[in-house]
Amino acid sequence: xxxxxxxxxxxxxxxxxxAGCEGMSTDAMMQSxxxxxxAATLSDEDxxxxxxxSCAQMDxxxxxxxxxSVYSQRLxxxxxxxxxxxxxxxxxxxxxxxxxPNAWAMANGCVRVYSGLMDMMNDNEVEGVLGHxxxxxxxxxSKKAMQTAYMTSAAREAAAASGNAIASGISTSxxxxxxxxxxxxQFSQSQETAADNFSFDLLGQRGLxxxxxxxxxxxxxxxxxxxxxxxxxxxxxxERAENIRTRLNEAQ
Numbered sequence: 018x019x020x021x022x023x024x025x026x027x028x029x030x031x032x033x034x035x036a037g038c039e040g041m042s043t044d045a046m047m048q049s050x051x052x053x054x055x056a057a058t059l060s061d062e063d064x065x066x067x068x069x070x071s072c073a074q075m076d077x078x079x080x081x082x083x084x085x086s087v088y089s090q091r092l093x094x095x096x097x098x099x100x101x102x103x104x105x106x107x108x109x110x111x112x113x114x115x116x117x118p119n120a121w122a123m124a125n126g127c128v129r130v131y132s133g134l135m136d137m138m139n140d141n142e143v144e145g146v147l148g149h150x151x152x153x154x155x156x157x158x159s160k161k162a163m164q165t166a167y168m169t170s171a172a173r174e175a176a177a178a179s180g181n182a183i184a185s186g187i188s189t190s191x192x193x194x195x196x197x198x199x200x201x202x203q204f205s206q207s208q209e210t211a212a213d214n215f216s217f218d219l220l221g222q223r224g225l226x227x228x229x230x231x232x233x234x235x236x237x238x239x240x241x242x243x244x245x246x247x248x249x250x251x252x253x254x255x256e257r258a259e260n261i262r263t264r265l266n267e268a269q
Contacts, residue, residue, distance in 0.1 A: 068163060088132050
């Protein structure tokens with residue numbers, strides 16, 4: 018196992034062109050290698066635990082709408098329409114008071130929507146967007162995104178490690194960074210389409226209009242090119258809206 022960890026660390030240095038790898042001790046390389054190995058083998062429970070910690074850290078750094086806020090009241094209504102769990106995991110909804118039009122969900126059921134998104138969309142459009150984010154969780158995409166975010170953290174750790182300066186555990190700042198890496202993760206075209214279709218089906222199962230999913234993407238189309246996962250998605254928002262429109266026409 019030690020040989021394998023060292024080889025992983027060496028590969029990490031060579032494939033990511035990290036400065037300073039030449040000066041890393043074997044112990045440091047093994048530490049970064051084990052972190053990278055752990056990232057690749059995270060279990061479902063590991064991912065939920067990391068998500069729980071990372072979401073809590075993100076919450077501590079954000080301005081969250083209070084329970085009496087218009088945003089929170091709107092979200093409570095929307096949450097009631099979408100359901101209180103995803104694949105048996107209880108869902109926890111909160112609103113971040115931030116102008117960015119974004120939303121995300123983690124594997125532990127942590128769902129966060131930004132006030133900027135709610136300002137530009139009606140309730141049915143927000144339902145469509147959150148259905149999409151829940152789709153990433155239900156379809157296992159969030160686990161892969163967390164693994165990637167954790168791997169990035171391992172690469173940063175390897176770049177910083179030298180001599181006996183070996184990181185142990187995940188610091189508060191790393192948890193915050195892990196959350197940022199996760200919510201800015203870009204999913205593949207097939208994952209985005211699958212999550213869109215999940216939302217379409219979920220809205221139908223809950224007896225909700227599905228037209229909002231189309232108009233939500235049309236609104237996002239004018240904003241494509243931003244840094245958040247929602248604004249840098251592939252395929253583009255216009256194409257995604259057309260996919261849902263086609264499905265809706267077929268259903269009718």
